Amino acid sequence: MWLLKTKKGPEYQTEDCPVIDKQVVASGYCRVALHAPVIARKVDPGQFVQIFMPPEHRDHMLPRPFSIFGANRKNGELVILLEIKGRGTDLLAGTGPGSSWKLLGPLGTGFPALSPASLLVAGGMGIAPLAFLAASAAVPCTLIYGARTAGQLICPQSDLNRPGLSLLETTEDGSRGEKGTAVDLLSRLIADAGTVFACGPRPMLAAVNNLCRRAGIEAWVSVEERMACGVGACLGCAVATGSGYKRACRDGPVFRAEEVILDG
Ligand SMILES: Cc1cc2nc3c(=O)[nH]c(=O)nc-3n(C[C@H](O)[C@H](O)[C@H](O)COP(=O)(O)OP(=O)(O)OC[C@H]3O[C@@H](n4cnc5c(N)ncnc54)[C@H](O)[C@@H]3O)c2cc1C
Ligand code: FES
Structure with a gap:
């Protein structure tokens, strides 16, 4: 095990985490629960972990970053929502209970605490960190969850049934929830919003930033x-900001929207 120490104690470390459960939630997507008591105890919403490849592939493939979708400090469960995109995610999704994943974390900066009337905006897999943020919130909040079509709203409903969470779904083709994009709905609700928190594709983040800036x-x-x-x-993860390049993994991945150059 290796770890980075700060004055407050280890900031992040590696942990070998048995896979407790794996559910295929849609074709190409799975929800994986791990026993990761050390990381689960420390992680804040918006932080992420690096997941190493299975041992036989570790020497020639880098670990891959994943947001924390859920964490239970009491029983040490950590949950990841995973989309198969390429070789690494395919290898991870091919394992299950009986195997163990090596994680490095918790990494990066998390979201600030929610204030009353906070609006969360998730596009596609952007739901992963925002579902965890909503679940950890001490105040009621609204989560807009958008995708192109119903089949891409892959987050299990049971993970979004939280007291105080008002869920609004949108699909571009109208196959579930309101017809339109998450940003369309945000533009109708923004007048009453407190702070806005967003994760999703770059063009969506740029549109959220423009709307919030104007409002x-x-x-x-x-x-x-x-x-x-x-x-x-x-x-390797440089992000252009108003004050030069910053590292998404260490200075982020959460940034003030106005700080990042999103539509460049
Ligand atoms: C902070 C952070 C949090 C993330 N959280 C999640 C999560 O909760 N769930 C999840 O499924 N994925 C998440 N991702 C994306 C995930 O890391 C990538 O999908 C994964 O690394 C792809 O690895 P691969 O070997 O399967 O694909 P590769 O073979 O490396 O690439 C396959 C395709 O995916 C694209 N891709 C690779 N990495 C990224 C990336 N970071 N962003 C966008 N496209 C990418 C490539 O351009 C390529 O088209 C997150 C990424 C970051 C940086
Ligand atoms: S990934 Fe190496 S500096 Fe961010």
């Missing part, structure tokens, strides 16, 4: 850059 509302975004080390050492 004079504070907004935070989580950006998903490609990563290598995940701990701030390689500069």
Whole structure:
């Protein structure tokens, strides 16, 4: 095991985590529950973990970054929502209970605490960190969850049934929830919003930022850059900001929306 120590104690470390449960939630998507007591106890919404490949592939493939979708400090369960995109995610999704994943975390900066009337805006897999943020909130909040079509709203409803959480779904083709994009719905609700928190594709984040800026509302975004080390050492995840390049893995992935150059 290796770890980085700060004055407050270890900031992040590796942990070998048995897979407790794996559910295929839609074709190409699964929800994986792990026993990760050390990371689950420390992680904040918006932080992420690097997941190493199965041992036989570790030497020639880098770990991959994943948001925390759920964490239970009491029983040590950590949940990841995983979309199969390429070789790494395919290898991970091919394992299940009986195997163990090696994680490095918790990494990056989390979201600030929600204030009353906070609006959360998730596009596609952007639901992962925002579902965890909503579940951890001490105040009621509204979550807008959008995708192109109903089949892409893959987050299990049971993970979104939380007291105080008002869920509004949108699909571009109208096959579930309101017809239109998450940003269309945000534009109708923004007048009554407190702070806005968003995660999803870049164009969506840029549109959220533009809307919030015009309305004079504070907004935070989580950006998903490609990563290598995940701990701030390689500069492989540089994000352009108003004050130069920053590292998504260490200075983010959560940034003030106005700080990041999102539509460049
Ligand atoms: C902070 C952070 C949090 C993330 N959270 C989640 C999550 O909760 N669930 C989840 O399923 N995925 C998440 N991702 C994306 C996930 O890391 C990538 O899908 C994964 O690394 C792809 O690995 P691969 O080997 O399967 O694909 P590769 O073979 O490496 O690439 C396959 C395809 O995926 C694209 N891709 C690779 N990495 C990214 C990325 N970071 N963002 C967008 N496209 C990418 C590539 O351009 C390529 O088209 C997150 C990424 C970051 C940076
Ligand atoms: S991935 Fe290496 S600095 Fe961010």
